Amino acid sequence: MTHDERETAEAAAPRPRARLIDVAHAAGVSPKTVSRVINDESGVLPDTRERVQAAVRDLGFVPDRSARALKRREADTVGILIDAISDPFFAAFVSVVEELAVAEGLSVIFASTGYDAARERTQLDRLTGHRLAGLIVAPVAVAAATLAGLRTRFPVVSVDRVRSGIDAVVIDDFGAAAEATAALIAQGHHRVAFMGEDVPYPTVSDRLAGYRSALEAAGLAFDPRLVVTHERFGRGEAAEASRLLERDDAPTALLCATSLAAIGTVRAIRAKGLRMPALISFGDFTLADLLEPGITYVDHDPRLLATAAFRLLRERAVRPDAGPERIVVPTRLVPRGSGEVPAASADADELENFGRDAGTGPHPVHGSASVAPPSTDLPVLAEPDPSLVATALSLTHPEPTGAAAGPAGASIGARP
Amino acid sequence: MTHDERETAEAAAPRPRARLIDVAHAAGVSPKTVSRVINDESGVLPDTRERVQAAVRDLGFVPDRSARALKRREADTVGILIDAISDPFFAAFVSVVEELAVAEGLSVIFASTGYDAARERTQLDRLTGHRLAGLIVAPVAVAAATLAGLRTRFPVVSVDRVRSGIDAVVIDDFGAAAEATAALIAQGHHRVAFMGEDVPYPTVSDRLAGYRSALEAAGLAFDPRLVVTHERFGRGEAAEASRLLERDDAPTALLCATSLAAIGTVRAIRAKGLRMPALISFGDFTLADLLEPGITYVDHDPRLLATAAFRLLRERAVRPDAGPERIVVPTRLVPRGSGEVPAASADADELENFGRDAGTGPHPVHGSASVAPPSTDLPVLAEPDPSLVATALSLTHPEPTGAAAGPAGASIGARP
DNA sequence: CTCCCGAATGACAACGATGTCGGAGATGCG
DNA sequence: CGCATCTCCGACATCGTTGTCATTCGGGAG
Numbered sequence: 001m002t003h004d005e006r007e008t009a010e011a012a013a014p015r016p017r018a019r020l021i022d023v024a025h026a027a028g029v030s031p032k033t034v035s036r037v038i039n040d041e042s043g044v045l046p047d048t049r050e051r052v053q054a055a056v057r058d059l060g061f062v063p064d065r066s067a068r069a070l071k072r073r074e075a076d077t078v079g080i081l082i083d084a085i086s087d088p089f090f091a092a093f094v095s096v097v098e099e100l101a102v103a104e105g106l107s108v109i110f111a112s113t114g115y116d117a118a119r120e121r122t123q124l125d126r127l128t129g130h131r132l133a134g135l136i137v138a139p140v141a142v143a144a145a146t147l148a149g150l151r152t153r154f155p156v157v158s159v160d161r162v163r164s165g166i167d168a169v170v171i172d173d174f175g176a177a178a179e180a181t182a183a184l185i186a187q188g189h190h191r192v193a194f195m196g197e198d199v200p201y202p203t204v205s206d207r208l209a210g211y212r213s214a215l216e217a218a219g220l221a222f223d224p225r226l227v228v229t230h231e232r233f234g235r236g237e238a239a240e241a242s243r244l245l246e247r248d249d250a251p252t253a254l255l256c257a258t259s260l261a262a263i264g265t266v267r268a269i270r271a272k273g274l275r276m277p278a279l280i281s282f283g284d285f286t287l288a289d290l291l292e293p294g295i296t297y298v299d300h301d302p303r304l305l306a307t308a309a310f311r312l313l314r315e316r317a318v319r320p321d322a323g324p325e326r327i328v329v330p331t332r333l334v335p336r337g338s339g340e341v342p343a344a345s346a347d348a349d350e351l352e353n354f355g356r357d358a359g360t361g362p363h364p365v366h367g368s369a370s371v372a373p374p375s376t377d378l379p380v381l382a383e384p385d386p387s388l389v390a391t392a393l394s395l396t397h398p399e400p401t402g403a404a405a406g407p408a409g410a411s412i413g414a415r416p
Numbered sequence: 417m418t419h420d421e422r423e424t425a426e427a428a429a430p431r432p433r434a435r436l437i438d439v440a441h442a443a444g445v446s447p448k449t450v451s452r453v454i455n456d457e458s459g460v461l462p463d464t465r466e467r468v469q470a471a472v473r474d475l476g477f478v479p480d481r482s483a484r485a486l487k488r489r490e491a492d493t494v495g496i497l498i499d500a501i502s503d504p505f506f507a508a509f510v511s512v513v514e515e516l517a518v519a520e521g522l523s524v525i526f527a528s529t530g531y532d533a534a535r536e537r538t539q540l541d542r543l544t545g546h547r548l549a550g551l552i553v554a555p556v557a558v559a560a561a562t563l564a565g566l567r568t569r570f571p572v573v574s575v576d577r578v579r580s581g582i583d584a585v586v587i588d589d590f591g592a593a594a595e596a597t598a599a600l601i602a603q604g605h606h607r608v609a610f611m612g613e614d615v616p617y618p619t620v621s622d623r624l625a626g627y628r629s630a631l632e633a634a635g636l637a638f639d640p641r642l643v644v645t646h647e648r649f650g651r652g653e654a655a656e657a658s659r660l661l662e663r664d665d666a667p668t669a670l671l672c673a674t675s676l677a678a679i680g681t682v683r684a685i686r687a688k689g690l691r692m693p694a695l696i697s698f699g700d701f702t703l704a705d706l707l708e709p710g711i712t713y714v715d716h717d718p719r720l721l722a723t724a725a726f727r728l729l730r731e732r733a734v735r736p737d738a739g740p741e742r743i744v745v746p747t748r749l750v751p752r753g754s755g756e757v758p759a760a761s762a763d764a765d766e767l768e769n770f771g772r773d774a775g776t777g778p779h780p781v782h783g784s785a786s787v788a789p790p791s792t793d794l795p796v797l798a799e800p801d802p803s804l805v806a807t808a809l810s811l812t813h814p815e816p817t818g819a820a821a822g823p824a825g826a827s828i829g830a831r832p
Numbered sequence: 833c834t835c836c837c838g839a840a841t842g843a844c845a846a847c848g849a850t851g852t853c854g855g856a857g858a859t860g861c862g
Numbered sequence: 863c864g865c866a867t868c869t870c871c872g873a874c875a876t877c878g879t880t881g882t883c884a885t886t887c888g889g890g891a892g
Contacts, residue, residue, distance in 0.1 A: 017569050019848060030872045035850055043870055060565050065545040066482040067848035070877045084511060091507035095500060098528060102535075107542055109525045112514060119518075126523055129481040149476050153433045266706055287703040290682055435878060446842045451880055459840060483878035486847045 018059035026055035038063060065107075069131050075154060078313070079127035080110040081120070081137040082159075089283060089302050090138070093159070096306035097136065104314070106133055115199065115232055117141035128153075134313040139163055155316030157309045161202060162326065167316060169309040169327045173203055176298045176331040177210030178217075180255055180280045183333060185218045188343030189253035189278055191226065193244060195237075195265070196257030198229035207257045207282065226251055230261055237264025238271070245274045252343050253278035259285040262295055278341035280333070289336055296339025304329045434475035442471035454479060485547050491570065494729070495543035496526040497536070497553040498575075505699060505718050506554070509575070512722035513552060520730070522549055531615065531648055533557035544569075550729040555579055571732035573725045577617060578742065583732060585725045585743045589619055592714045592747045593626030594633075596671055596696045599749060601634045604759030605669035605694055607642065609660060611653075611681070612673030614645035623673045623698065642667055646677055653680025654687070661690045668759050669694035675701040678711055694757035696749070705752055712755025720745045 020038075024031045029052060036044050037052040038061075044052075055061070069075065078101045082090040090112075098108045109130060111123035120140045127135060134155040139147065144163040150156050151166065158168040184192050194211045196204045212222050228244050230236040241264050244250065254277045256262040262281030269276055281288070281297040288295040308327050316322065333339070436454075440447045445468060452460050453468040454477075460468075471477070485491065494517045498506040506528075514524045525546060527539035536556045543551060550571040555563065560579040563572050567582065574584040600608050610627045612620045628638050644660050646652040657680050660666065670693045672678040678697030685692055697704070697713040704711040724743050732738065749755070 020850095021848075031848090032850075032872060033870085036871085039850085045870065048870085062541055062544045064486070064547065064848055066486045066547055067877090068545075068850075070480070070482045070486060070879090071848080071850045073877065085501070085514065086508050086511035088504060088507065091504065092502050095502035095528070098501065098526075102527075102539070102542075107525060107546075108527070109523060110514075111518075111524070112511070123518070125478055128478045129484075130523075131480065131482055263703065263706075270706060285703070287679065287701070287707065290679075290686060291703065291706055292708060436880095437878075447878090448842060448880075449840085452841090455880085461840065464840085480878055483847090484880075486849090486877090487879045487881080489847065 017064070018061040020061070020063065023052065023055045023059055023061050026059060027052045073131075075131040075133040076105065077107040077109050077130050077132055078310075079130065079132045079135040079137075080108060081123055081127060081135065081139075082110065082112055083115055083138055083140070084112045085110065088285065089300075092302040093306045096303045097310050100307065100310045113138075113140050115140055134317060136309050136313060155313045155320065157313045157316070159305055159309050165324055167312050167324045167326075169305050169312060169329060171300055171305070171329050171331050173206035174210035174213070176282070176300075176333075177207035177255065177257070178214040179210075180282075180298050180333055180339070181211045181214035182218065183339060184253040184255065184278055184280060185214065185220065187253070187278060187340065189251075190220060190343065191223075191249070191251040192220070192253040192255060193226040193228065193251035193277075194255050194257065195228050195230065195240065195244070195261040197261075198231050204257055207255075211255055225249075230264065237261050238268040239264075241265040242268040242272050242274065245269070245277065246272070250275075251277060253341075254280075256281045259283040259288075259297070262288075262297070266291060266295070276338070276341070278343075279338040284334070291338075293338045293341070294336030296336045297334055299332050299334050301329070433480070434477040436477070436479065439468065439471045439475055439477050442475060443468045489547075491547040491549040492521065493523040493525050493546050493548055494726075495546065495548045495551040495553075496524060497539055497543060497551065497555075498526065498528055499531055499554055499556070500528045501526065504701065505716075508718040509722045512719045513726050516723065516726045529554075529556050531556055550733060552725050552729060571729045571736065573729045573732070575721055575725050577619060581740055583728050583740045583742075585721050585728060585745060587716055587721070587745050587747050589622035590626040590629070592698070592716075592749075593623035593671065593673070594630040595626075596698075596714050596749055596755070597627045597630035598634065599755060600669040600671065600694055600696060601630065601636065603669070603694060603756065605667075606636060606759065607639075607665070607667040608636075608669040608671060609642040609644065609667035609693075610671050610673065611644050611646065611656065611660070611677040613677075614647050620673055623671075627671055641665075646680065653677050654684040655680075657681035658684040658688050658690065661685070661693065662688070666691075667693060669757075670696075672697045675699040675704075675713070678704075678713070682707060682711070692754070692757070694759075695754040700750070707754075709754045709757070710752030712752045713750055715748050715750050717745070 020034050021031050024034045027034065027048075029048060033044060033048065034052050034056075035041075037049050038056065065076075078097065080094055080097060082094065085091055085094060094108070094110055101108050109127060111127055113120040113123055117140055120142055124137075124142060124146075128150060132154045134157070135150060136157050136159055137147070138160045139158055142163075144165055147156050147158070147163055148165045156166055158166045160170060162168045162170055181192060192211075192215065194208060196208060208227065215222050228240045230240045237260050241261070244254075245265075245268065254265065256265060256279065259281050262279060263285065265279060268274065276293070279295060281295050283300045284297050285295075288297060308329055312325065312327060436450050437447050440450045443450065443464075445464060449460060449464065450468050450472075451457075453465050454472065481492075494513065496510055496513060498510065501507055501510060510524070510526055517524050525543060527543055529536040529539055533556055536558055540553075540558060540562075544566060548570045550573070551566060552573050552575055553563070554575045555577050558579075560581055563574070563579055564581045566572050572582055574582045576586060578584045578586055597608060608627075608631065610624060612624060624643065631638050644656050646656045653676050657677070660670075661681075661684065670681065672681060672695065675697050678695060679701065681695060684690065692709070695711060697711050699716045700713050701711075704713060724745055728741065728743060
C-alpha cells in the first residue's frame with residue numbers, strides 16, 4: 001500500500017478525486033506531460049511514460065470528462081430522448097444505439113418523456129445541457145422549430161415520428177397498416193376493427209388512415225364504431241377489447257396499432273372466454289409466437305431503426321449541411337396464425353389448431369426486397385444484421401425540399 | 417427577428433452554442449448577473465431579470481453542464497452499469513431509477529457490460545469520467561477493491577450481486593430457490609431438474625445451492641445429471657431443454673433459474689410436442705400469464721430493487737461513512753399453473769386444462785408479510801408502490817461488520 | 833450637506849483539463 | 863567549435879461558469 005503525497009494533505013477518509021495535477025506531482029512531471037500520456041500523444045520518453053502510467057494507476061486517476069469536454073470543445077455523448085425505457089421497443093432501440101456509440105467511444109445519456117409535454121421540455125434541457133455529439137429523439141410535443149434550433153448546434157434525428165426540417169427515421173405506418181388490413185380482408189373478413197392508442201401521434205393516425213384506405217380499396221364501408229382507442233399506461237386495453245368483442249355486432253377481425261392493444265385483447269379473450277377474432281398487431285413482442293394461436297404482427301424492428309438513426313446522426317456530424325432526409329425502414333407482415341383466421345372459421349368455434357401449422361404459407365411481404373428473419377427469438381439482442389441496415393439505408397428519401405445523396409457509411413469504429 | 421451582437425460576428429450558418437457571456441452582451445449586463453438570473457438568486461432587479469430572461473429565450477441559451485459541474489464541483493448524474501438494457505429486467509430497473517433521479521433533478525447515464533469483463537472495465541471508466549452523484553452497478557467481474565476505491569469518491573450500490581464492503585440490494589436467491597423447489601416436491605415430484613445460465617455469478621450458484629438444499633431437506637438425492645446450463649445470448653436454452661426432456665429419465669419438474677430458460681423450455685416443448693413438466697421460473701416476463709399453462713414464477717421485482725438501490729444511494733450521499741448494508745428484497749412464488757402440475761398428472765397426458773383454473777389455490781409465499789399484486793400487467797411501468805418499498809427497506813441487514821441503522825428516507829424531491 | 837448602509841451589479845480568479853508556443857538539451861554537420 | 867535541428871518537456875492561457883469580493887448608487891439619518 002504505497003502512497004506518496006505532496007502539498008495538500010487535508011484529505012483523509014473521503015479521499016477526493018485525483019486530478020491530473022496530482023498525477024503530475026506524483027510522477028514528478030508537468031501536467032502537460034501527464035496529459036500527453038493519457039492521450040497517447042507522442043513525444044514522451046518511454047521511461048517518463050511509464051512513470052506517469054504508474055502514478056495514474058496508483059491514484060486511480062480518471063480524467064474529468066467535464067473539464068476535458070470544456071477544454072476540447074468536444075462532444076462525445078449521444079443523447080436519446082424516448083417515451084419510456086421500460087417499453088421493450090425503446091429498450092431494444094437504446095441498446096443498439098449504445099452498442100454503436102460505444103464502438104465509437106461515445107457515451108449515451110438518455111431521458112424519457114413519459115409522453116408528457118412538460119416533462120419532455122425539462123428532459124430536453126437536461127440533455128442539451130450536456131455537450132452532445134447528437135440527439136436522437138422520439139418527439140412528443142416539441143415543436144419542429146425547437147428541434148431545428150438544436151440542429152444548428154449538433155445533429156438531431158427524429159425517430160418513429162416525423163418533424164419537418166429534421167432528419168427522420170420512420171416506418172411506413174400508412175402502408176403497413178393498409179397491408180395488414182388488406183390481409184385480413186383477403187381472409188374474407190368484412191367487419192375489421194381498429195384499436196389504437198388515444199394519443200395524437202401521426203404514428204397512430206397514419207395507421208388508422210392506412211386501415212381506412214384498405215377498407216375503401218376493398219369496397220368496405222368505414223364504420224367509426226369499429227375504431228376504439230385505449231389509454232396509455234392504463235389497463236384500458238383489455239377492457240376496451242372485451243367491450244368491443246362482446247358486442248352483438250362484434251368484428252371478426254381486429255388490427256391492433258400497438259402490441260399493448262394486442263396483449264390486452266388476448267388477455268380479455270382468455271379472461272372472458274371470448275371468441276378469438278383474426279388479429280394482427282403492430283410490433284412484435286416477446287412470446288407472441290408461443291401464444292395460441294401465435295400473434296401475426298407487422299414487424300417493426302427497433303434494431304433497424306436504431307442503426308439507421310445512429311448512422312444518420314453520425315453522417316450529419318460529418319456533413320451537417322446536408323438537407324434533412326427521411327429514411328423509411330421496411331416492415332413486413334409476419335404470419336403466425338392469428339392473422340390467418342378465415343372469416344368462415346371465425347364463425348365456427350374451432351380455433352384450437354392454429355398454433356403450429358400457421359406461419360408457413362406465403363404471405364404478402366411489405367417493404368422492398370426480402371428482409372431477414374424475425375427477431376422474436378432474440379430476447380437479448382446481438383448486433384443487428386448489417387445487411388438489414390444496408391437495406392434500410394438504401395431506402396433513403398430526401399425530404400420534400402433538399403437534394404441530399406443517400407448517406408454514405410459514416411466512419412464507425414474509432415480507437416477502442 | 418431582432419438580433420444584437422457585439423464583438424464576435426464570425427458565426428454564420430452553423431450557429432454555435434450560445435454562451436452565458438453572449439446572453440450578458442445581449443442583455444447589456446455582466447456575466448455574473450446572468451448567472452444570478454438563471455440560478456434564481458436574489459439581488460437582481462425585476463427589470464433586469466426580465467431583460468436577461470428575454471435574452472436567454474432569444475438565444476436559446478442552456479447552461480453548459482460541463483462548465484457548471486466543473487466550477488460548482490457538483491455531481492448531478494447517476495451512473496448505472498448493467499448487463500444489458502435490452503433485458504426487460506434491467507429496462508424496468510433503469511426506468512425506475514430514472515424516474516426517481518429526475519424527481520431530484522439528476523441525470524442518468526447508463527452503460528452496459530454485455531457480461532464482458534473487459535467491456536465492463538471500459539464502461540466503468542466511461543461512467544466514472546463523469547462527475548457522478550453515485551453509481552449503481554450490477555457487477556460482472558470488477559473487483560470489490562475497485563468498487564471500494566470508487567466508493568471514496570461517491571456512493572456505490574451493487575445490485576443483484578453482492579460485493580464485500582459495498583452496499584448491496586439483492587434478493588434471497590438461496591431461499592427463493594429452495595422455496596420453489598420445495599413447492600415442486602410438495603406436488604409429489606421426485607425428479608426435479610435445475611436449469612441455469614453458464615456464468616459464475618453467485619446469483620446462479622446460490623439458486624443452485626437453494627435447490628440442492630431443498631432436495632436434501634426432502635430426502636431426495638442430488639443428481640448432477642438433472643442440472644443443465646445454457647449459454648447467454650445463445651439459442652441454447654431451447655436445445656438444452658429438449659435434450660433434457662427427451663431423455664428416458666426425463667424429470668417431471670423443472671426449476672429455471674432464468675426466465676430465458678423458461679421461455680426456451682416452453683419453446684422446445686411447443687416445437688417438439690413434448691410433455692410439459694411442472695415448471696417454475698425465476699423472474700416474471702411479459703405474457704407469462706397468457707401461456708397455457710401460465711408459468712409459475714418467483715417474483716423478482718426490478719422496481720423494488722431499483723427503488724431500494726436508489727434510496728440507499730441517496731442515503732449514502734448524505735451519510736457516506738455508514739457501514740455497508742445489505743438489503744434483501746422479498747420475493748414470492750406466484751402460482752399460475754405450470755408449477756402446480758402434480759407428479760401423478762405429469763405421467764398422464766391430460767395437460768390441456770391448466771390455463772385458467774390454476775393460480776387460485778393458496779400457495780406458500782416466500783418473503784415476509786404479504787406483498788403487492790404481481791407486476792405482470794404493467795408492461796409500461798408506473799411508479800412503484802411506496803408500500804412495497806417500505807417493506808423492502810425494512811428488511812435491511814447490516815453487513816457482517818458494521819452497525820448501521822436502517823436507512824432513513826433520504827431527502828427526495830429537490831426543486832423541480 | 834455629509835456620512836453611512838444596504839441593494840444591485842461587476843471584476844476577477846478558479847474549477848480541471850488541453851492547445852500553443854517556447855526553451856533546454858542532445859545531436860549532426862560543416 | 864559554432865550553429866541548425868530535433869526531441870522532450872513545461873509555462874501559460876483558456877474553455878464556460880460561478881464564488882468571492884469590490885464597487886456603485888440611492889436614500890435616510892444626523
